Amino acid sequence: MTTEHVHERSEPTAEQLENEGDVAADFIEELLDIADIDGDLNLDVRQGRAYVSVESEDSSIATLSDPDTVQALQEITRLAVQSTTGSFSRLILDVGGSRDVRRQQLEKLVDAAVLKLDDGASQASLPSMSSYERKLVHDIVADKSLVSESYGEGADRHTVIRRR
Known part of the structure:
Protein backbone atom coordinates (compact mmCIF):
# COMPACT_ATOMS: atom_id res chain seq x y z
CA MET A 1 0.00 0.00 0.00
CA GLY A 97 30.61 13.96 -9.50
CA SER A 98 29.20 11.74 -6.73
CA ARG A 99 25.66 12.13 -8.06
CA ASP A 100 26.68 10.63 -11.41
CA VAL A 101 28.38 7.74 -9.59
CA ARG A 102 25.27 7.17 -7.47
CA ARG A 103 23.01 7.28 -10.53
CA GLN A 104 25.18 4.58 -12.17
CA GLN A 105 24.89 2.47 -9.00
CA LEU A 106 21.11 2.89 -9.03
CA GLU A 107 20.98 1.93 -12.72
CA LYS A 108 22.80 -1.31 -11.83
CA LEU A 109 20.32 -1.98 -9.02
CA VAL A 110 17.42 -1.46 -11.44
CA ASP A 111 19.09 -3.71 -14.03
CA ALA A 112 19.43 -6.47 -11.40
CA ALA A 113 15.74 -6.04 -10.53
CA VAL A 114 14.79 -6.27 -14.21
CA LEU A 115 16.68 -9.59 -14.39
CA LYS A 116 14.50 -10.88 -11.53
CA LEU A 117 11.41 -9.81 -13.47
CA ASP A 118 12.80 -11.50 -16.60
CA ASP A 119 13.22 -14.69 -14.52
CA GLY A 120 9.52 -14.64 -13.66
CA ALA A 121 9.25 -12.59 -10.48
CA SER A 122 6.08 -10.50 -10.33
CA GLN A 123 7.94 -7.63 -8.68
CA ALA A 124 11.38 -6.71 -7.37
CA SER A 125 12.12 -4.60 -4.30
CA LEU A 126 15.09 -2.27 -3.99
CA PRO A 127 16.73 -1.33 -0.68
CA SER A 128 15.61 1.70 1.31
CA MET A 129 16.97 4.99 0.00
CA SER A 130 16.54 8.74 0.18
CA SER A 131 13.67 10.53 -1.57
CA TYR A 132 16.11 11.96 -4.12
CA GLU A 133 17.47 8.49 -4.92
CA ARG A 134 13.95 7.06 -5.16
CA LYS A 135 13.09 9.84 -7.63
CA LEU A 136 16.13 8.86 -9.71
CA VAL A 137 15.03 5.20 -9.57
CA HIS A 138 11.50 6.13 -10.68
CA ASP A 139 13.01 8.02 -13.65
CA ILE A 140 15.31 5.10 -14.58
CA VAL A 141 12.44 2.62 -14.30
CA ALA A 142 10.13 4.79 -16.44
CA ASP A 143 12.86 4.98 -19.12
CA LYS A 144 12.75 1.16 -19.22
CA SER A 145 8.94 1.21 -19.65
CA LEU A 146 8.40 -0.39 -16.25
CA VAL A 147 6.36 0.71 -13.22
CA SER A 148 7.69 1.63 -9.80
CA GLU A 149 6.08 2.64 -6.52
CA SER A 150 7.48 3.63 -3.15
CA TYR A 151 6.40 1.82 0.00
CA GLY A 152 7.18 2.14 3.68
CA GLU A 153 7.82 4.99 6.03
CA GLY A 154 10.84 7.12 6.87
CA ALA A 155 14.17 5.32 6.70
CA ASP A 156 12.41 2.11 5.55
CA ARG A 157 10.87 3.72 2.44
CA HIS A 158 11.89 1.71 -0.63
CA THR A 159 10.92 1.20 -4.24
CA VAL A 160 9.20 -1.80 -5.82
CA ILE A 161 9.49 -2.39 -9.57
CA ARG A 162 7.11 -4.38 -11.75
CA ARG A 163 6.07 -4.70 -15.37
CA ARG A 164 3.12 -2.70 -16.71
Missing part, protein backbone atom coordinates in the same frame (compact mmCIF):
# COMPACT_ATOMS: atom_id res chain seq x y z
CA THR A 2 1.38 3.39 -0.97
CA THR A 3 1.34 6.07 1.70
CA GLU A 4 1.41 9.66 0.55
CA HIS A 5 2.21 12.59 2.82
CA VAL A 6 0.78 15.97 2.02
CA HIS A 7 2.89 18.86 3.26
CA GLU A 8 1.24 22.21 3.79
CA ARG A 9 4.31 23.98 2.50
CA SER A 10 4.41 26.30 -0.46
CA GLU A 11 7.13 25.83 -3.02
CA PRO A 12 10.12 28.10 -2.40
CA THR A 13 10.76 30.97 -4.78
CA ALA A 14 13.87 31.11 -6.97
CA GLU A 15 15.19 33.85 -4.67
CA GLN A 16 14.68 31.66 -1.59
CA LEU A 17 16.43 28.75 -3.32
CA GLU A 18 19.33 30.97 -4.33
CA ASN A 19 19.59 32.09 -0.70
CA GLU A 20 19.60 28.41 0.38
CA GLY A 21 22.43 27.77 -2.06
CA ASP A 22 24.40 30.75 -0.74
CA VAL A 23 23.98 29.64 2.89
CA ALA A 24 24.92 26.07 1.95
CA ALA A 25 27.97 27.23 -0.01
CA ASP A 26 29.19 29.28 2.96
CA PHE A 27 28.75 26.28 5.26
CA ILE A 28 30.50 23.88 2.87
CA GLU A 29 33.32 26.35 2.26
CA GLU A 30 33.95 26.47 6.02
CA LEU A 31 34.00 22.66 6.17
CA LEU A 32 36.46 22.49 3.26
CA ASP A 33 38.69 25.07 4.97
CA ILE A 34 38.67 23.07 8.21
CA ALA A 35 39.58 19.90 6.28
CA ASP A 36 42.19 21.84 4.24
CA ILE A 37 40.57 20.74 0.97
CA ASP A 38 40.51 23.00 -2.07
CA GLY A 39 37.26 23.06 -3.98
CA ASP A 40 35.28 25.21 -6.38
CA LEU A 41 31.61 25.59 -5.53
CA ASN A 42 28.91 25.96 -8.16
CA LEU A 43 25.34 26.93 -7.31
CA ASP A 44 22.26 26.22 -9.37
CA VAL A 45 18.49 26.07 -8.98
CA ARG A 46 16.76 23.15 -10.70
CA GLN A 47 13.37 21.47 -10.32
CA GLY A 48 12.49 23.46 -7.21
CA ARG A 49 15.72 22.64 -5.39
CA ALA A 50 19.00 24.37 -4.72
CA TYR A 51 21.96 22.40 -6.09
CA VAL A 52 25.47 22.89 -4.76
CA SER A 53 28.35 21.09 -6.42
CA VAL A 54 31.94 20.94 -5.28
CA GLU A 55 34.66 20.28 -7.84
CA SER A 56 38.40 20.18 -7.45
CA GLU A 57 41.53 19.38 -9.40
CA ASP A 58 43.00 18.27 -6.06
CA SER A 59 42.67 14.54 -5.32
CA SER A 60 41.79 15.32 -1.68
CA ILE A 61 38.17 15.87 -2.73
CA ALA A 62 37.94 12.14 -3.44
CA THR A 63 37.73 11.46 0.31
CA LEU A 64 34.46 13.39 0.38
CA SER A 65 32.95 12.12 -2.87
CA ASP A 66 31.85 8.68 -1.64
CA PRO A 67 28.04 8.67 -2.10
CA ASP A 68 27.42 7.77 1.57
CA THR A 69 29.69 10.60 2.71
CA VAL A 70 27.97 13.03 0.34
CA GLN A 71 24.59 11.94 1.70
CA ALA A 72 25.75 12.65 5.26
CA LEU A 73 27.26 16.01 4.25
CA GLN A 74 24.04 16.88 2.45
CA GLU A 75 21.98 16.19 5.58
CA ILE A 76 24.33 18.29 7.75
CA THR A 77 24.24 21.08 5.17
CA ARG A 78 20.44 20.96 5.03
CA LEU A 79 20.34 21.33 8.82
CA ALA A 80 22.72 24.30 8.65
CA VAL A 81 20.54 25.93 5.98
CA GLN A 82 17.39 25.25 7.98
CA SER A 83 19.01 26.70 11.11
CA THR A 84 19.91 29.89 9.23
CA THR A 85 16.78 30.36 7.10
CA GLY A 86 14.17 28.84 9.40
CA SER A 87 12.80 26.84 6.45
CA PHE A 88 13.04 23.15 5.55
CA SER A 89 15.65 22.58 2.83
CA ARG A 90 15.62 20.01 0.02
CA LEU A 91 19.07 21.08 -1.13
CA ILE A 92 21.06 18.63 -3.25
CA LEU A 93 24.82 18.36 -2.78
CA ASP A 94 27.21 16.89 -5.32
CA VAL A 95 30.88 16.39 -4.52
CA GLY A 96 33.29 15.47 -7.28
Whole structure:
Protein backbone atom coordinates (compact mmCIF):
# COMPACT_ATOMS: atom_id res chain seq x y z
CA MET A 1 0.00 0.00 0.00
CA THR A 2 1.38 3.39 -0.97
CA THR A 3 1.34 6.07 1.70
CA GLU A 4 1.41 9.66 0.55
CA HIS A 5 2.21 12.59 2.82
CA VAL A 6 0.78 15.97 2.02
CA HIS A 7 2.89 18.86 3.26
CA GLU A 8 1.24 22.21 3.79
CA ARG A 9 4.31 23.98 2.50
CA SER A 10 4.41 26.30 -0.46
CA GLU A 11 7.13 25.83 -3.02
CA PRO A 12 10.12 28.10 -2.40
CA THR A 13 10.76 30.97 -4.78
CA ALA A 14 13.87 31.11 -6.97
CA GLU A 15 15.19 33.85 -4.67
CA GLN A 16 14.68 31.66 -1.59
CA LEU A 17 16.43 28.75 -3.32
CA GLU A 18 19.33 30.97 -4.33
CA ASN A 19 19.59 32.09 -0.70
CA GLU A 20 19.60 28.41 0.38
CA GLY A 21 22.43 27.77 -2.06
CA ASP A 22 24.40 30.75 -0.74
CA VAL A 23 23.98 29.64 2.89
CA ALA A 24 24.92 26.07 1.95
CA ALA A 25 27.97 27.23 -0.01
CA ASP A 26 29.19 29.28 2.96
CA PHE A 27 28.75 26.28 5.26
CA ILE A 28 30.50 23.88 2.87
CA GLU A 29 33.32 26.35 2.26
CA GLU A 30 33.95 26.47 6.02
CA LEU A 31 34.00 22.66 6.17
CA LEU A 32 36.46 22.49 3.26
CA ASP A 33 38.69 25.07 4.97
CA ILE A 34 38.67 23.07 8.21
CA ALA A 35 39.58 19.90 6.28
CA ASP A 36 42.19 21.84 4.24
CA ILE A 37 40.57 20.74 0.97
CA ASP A 38 40.51 23.00 -2.07
CA GLY A 39 37.26 23.06 -3.98
CA ASP A 40 35.28 25.21 -6.38
CA LEU A 41 31.61 25.59 -5.53
CA ASN A 42 28.91 25.96 -8.16
CA LEU A 43 25.34 26.93 -7.31
CA ASP A 44 22.26 26.22 -9.37
CA VAL A 45 18.49 26.07 -8.98
CA ARG A 46 16.76 23.15 -10.70
CA GLN A 47 13.37 21.47 -10.32
CA GLY A 48 12.49 23.46 -7.21
CA ARG A 49 15.72 22.64 -5.39
CA ALA A 50 19.00 24.37 -4.72
CA TYR A 51 21.96 22.40 -6.09
CA VAL A 52 25.47 22.89 -4.76
CA SER A 53 28.35 21.09 -6.42
CA VAL A 54 31.94 20.94 -5.28
CA GLU A 55 34.66 20.28 -7.84
CA SER A 56 38.40 20.18 -7.45
CA GLU A 57 41.53 19.38 -9.40
CA ASP A 58 43.00 18.27 -6.06
CA SER A 59 42.67 14.54 -5.32
CA SER A 60 41.79 15.32 -1.68
CA ILE A 61 38.17 15.87 -2.73
CA ALA A 62 37.94 12.14 -3.44
CA THR A 63 37.73 11.46 0.31
CA LEU A 64 34.46 13.39 0.38
CA SER A 65 32.95 12.12 -2.87
CA ASP A 66 31.85 8.68 -1.64
CA PRO A 67 28.04 8.67 -2.10
CA ASP A 68 27.42 7.77 1.57
CA THR A 69 29.69 10.60 2.71
CA VAL A 70 27.97 13.03 0.34
CA GLN A 71 24.59 11.94 1.70
CA ALA A 72 25.75 12.65 5.26
CA LEU A 73 27.26 16.01 4.25
CA GLN A 74 24.04 16.88 2.45
CA GLU A 75 21.98 16.19 5.58
CA ILE A 76 24.33 18.29 7.75
CA THR A 77 24.24 21.08 5.17
CA ARG A 78 20.44 20.96 5.03
CA LEU A 79 20.34 21.33 8.82
CA ALA A 80 22.72 24.30 8.65
CA VAL A 81 20.54 25.93 5.98
CA GLN A 82 17.39 25.25 7.98
CA SER A 83 19.01 26.70 11.11
CA THR A 84 19.91 29.89 9.23
CA THR A 85 16.78 30.36 7.10
CA GLY A 86 14.17 28.84 9.40
CA SER A 87 12.80 26.84 6.45
CA PHE A 88 13.04 23.15 5.55
CA SER A 89 15.65 22.58 2.83
CA ARG A 90 15.62 20.01 0.02
CA LEU A 91 19.07 21.08 -1.13
CA ILE A 92 21.06 18.63 -3.25
CA LEU A 93 24.82 18.36 -2.78
CA ASP A 94 27.21 16.89 -5.32
CA VAL A 95 30.88 16.39 -4.52
CA GLY A 96 33.29 15.47 -7.28
CA GLY A 97 30.61 13.96 -9.50
CA SER A 98 29.20 11.74 -6.73
CA ARG A 99 25.66 12.13 -8.06
CA ASP A 100 26.68 10.63 -11.41
CA VAL A 101 28.38 7.74 -9.59
CA ARG A 102 25.27 7.17 -7.47
CA ARG A 103 23.01 7.28 -10.53
CA GLN A 104 25.18 4.58 -12.17
CA GLN A 105 24.89 2.47 -9.00
CA LEU A 106 21.11 2.89 -9.03
CA GLU A 107 20.98 1.93 -12.72
CA LYS A 108 22.80 -1.31 -11.83
CA LEU A 109 20.32 -1.98 -9.02
CA VAL A 110 17.42 -1.46 -11.44
CA ASP A 111 19.09 -3.71 -14.03
CA ALA A 112 19.43 -6.47 -11.40
CA ALA A 113 15.74 -6.04 -10.53
CA VAL A 114 14.79 -6.27 -14.21
CA LEU A 115 16.68 -9.59 -14.39
CA LYS A 116 14.50 -10.88 -11.53
CA LEU A 117 11.41 -9.81 -13.47
CA ASP A 118 12.80 -11.50 -16.60
CA ASP A 119 13.22 -14.69 -14.52
CA GLY A 120 9.52 -14.64 -13.66
CA ALA A 121 9.25 -12.59 -10.48
CA SER A 122 6.08 -10.50 -10.33
CA GLN A 123 7.94 -7.63 -8.68
CA ALA A 124 11.38 -6.71 -7.37
CA SER A 125 12.12 -4.60 -4.30
CA LEU A 126 15.09 -2.27 -3.99
CA PRO A 127 16.73 -1.33 -0.68
CA SER A 128 15.61 1.70 1.31
CA MET A 129 16.97 4.99 0.00
CA SER A 130 16.54 8.74 0.18
CA SER A 131 13.67 10.53 -1.57
CA TYR A 132 16.11 11.96 -4.12
CA GLU A 133 17.47 8.49 -4.92
CA ARG A 134 13.95 7.06 -5.16
CA LYS A 135 13.09 9.84 -7.63
CA LEU A 136 16.13 8.86 -9.71
CA VAL A 137 15.03 5.20 -9.57
CA HIS A 138 11.50 6.13 -10.68
CA ASP A 139 13.01 8.02 -13.65
CA ILE A 140 15.31 5.10 -14.58
CA VAL A 141 12.44 2.62 -14.30
CA ALA A 142 10.13 4.79 -16.44
CA ASP A 143 12.86 4.98 -19.12
CA LYS A 144 12.75 1.16 -19.22
CA SER A 145 8.94 1.21 -19.65
CA LEU A 146 8.40 -0.39 -16.25
CA VAL A 147 6.36 0.71 -13.22
CA SER A 148 7.69 1.63 -9.80
CA GLU A 149 6.08 2.64 -6.52
CA SER A 150 7.48 3.63 -3.15
CA TYR A 151 6.40 1.82 0.00
CA GLY A 152 7.18 2.14 3.68
CA GLU A 153 7.82 4.99 6.03
CA GLY A 154 10.84 7.12 6.87
CA ALA A 155 14.17 5.32 6.70
CA ASP A 156 12.41 2.11 5.55
CA ARG A 157 10.87 3.72 2.44
CA HIS A 158 11.89 1.71 -0.63
CA THR A 159 10.92 1.20 -4.24
CA VAL A 160 9.20 -1.80 -5.82
CA ILE A 161 9.49 -2.39 -9.57
CA ARG A 162 7.11 -4.38 -11.75
CA ARG A 163 6.07 -4.70 -15.37
CA ARG A 164 3.12 -2.70 -16.71
